[in-house]
Amino acid sequence: MTYDATYARHHESPPHIEEAHGTWITRGANFVIAVSRVAAGDVLARADNPDESIVFLPDAGALIEAGGAAVDAAGETLTIVPPGASRVTARAAGLVVRVFSTRAADLAAAAGNAAVYANGAPGAAPLVAWPDPPGGFRLRHYRVADFDRPDSQMRIFRSTNLMINVLKRRPVARDVTKLSPHSHADFEQGSLAVAGTYVHHLRWPWTPDMTTWKSDVAAEMGSPSVLVVPPKVIHTSRNVGGPGWLVDIFSPPRLDFSAKPGLVCNADEYPLPPGVDLSAFAGASAA
Helix, strand or coil: CCCCCEEECHHHCCCCECCCCCEEEEECCCEEEEEEEECCCCEEEEEEECCCEEEEECCCCEEEEECCEEEEECCCEEEEECCEEEEEEECCCEEEEEEEECCCHHHHHHCCCHHHHCCCCCCCCCCCCCCCCCCCCCCEEEEHHHHCECCECCCEEECCCCEEEECCCECCCCCCCCCCCECCCCCCEEEEEEEEEEEEEEECCCCCCHHHCCCCEEEEECCCEEEEECCCCEEEEEEEEEEEEEEEEECCCCHHHHCCCCCECCHHHCCCCCCCCHHHHCCCCCC
16 A cells, blocks of 8 residues: 655745745655745755755756855756755745755654655655765765756766756657656655646556555646655656656665666766666666
């Protein structure tokens, strides 16, 4: 038996905490997504985060400080932040997205969907950190467009505890004859819409117990919003009525993505767990 999906429509709901001009928090079994609306000069700070986190800037730039270093980050960039204290100071109005593991217990507790996880997350693999980066924990900064590939919509980055796929923008509505319904055996997918309107299609598998069956869902959500899909639930998403931009989030990092040479943009900075056999993922589709 699985638990319900989360449909967090930040665009039409009040913020969960009064931080900057409002911060919405949505959690999964292992990740926490904090979306903040900011103005120039707003500060988002963590006093002592227990593990790595990620800052994604869809539009406005920010000064990101952590580990005794600083990065003056433009829009459409991603920065991996080391454990400990950090500050994000907005340069202009826009959105700041921060992704944490659920080891940031205060944020997980503040999530708008915290009640979904009151009894755990049946079927979701636990958070087990991958090996530390050989160069040590530090700010790692990436301009997402530098990793565009003509044969892929994906720009995937991983840390010791998180994986984020900053998909390319979709300038027009997605072709409904070329969708990609799929499911994940033992991990969740968090899909964050930062631009446009999406319809998320979900189908729960049937079990022998008919009382657990759920009807198919076609959930329309604007931006910003977060969908969290439980394990085994078949899902696919399409932007409607114009351009859209979606970011997918996983925790811990996905082995199937990591098994494909060149698919993870910063794979050389983060080693695989010892003893992992990637041959089991040969030939698997990337979705």
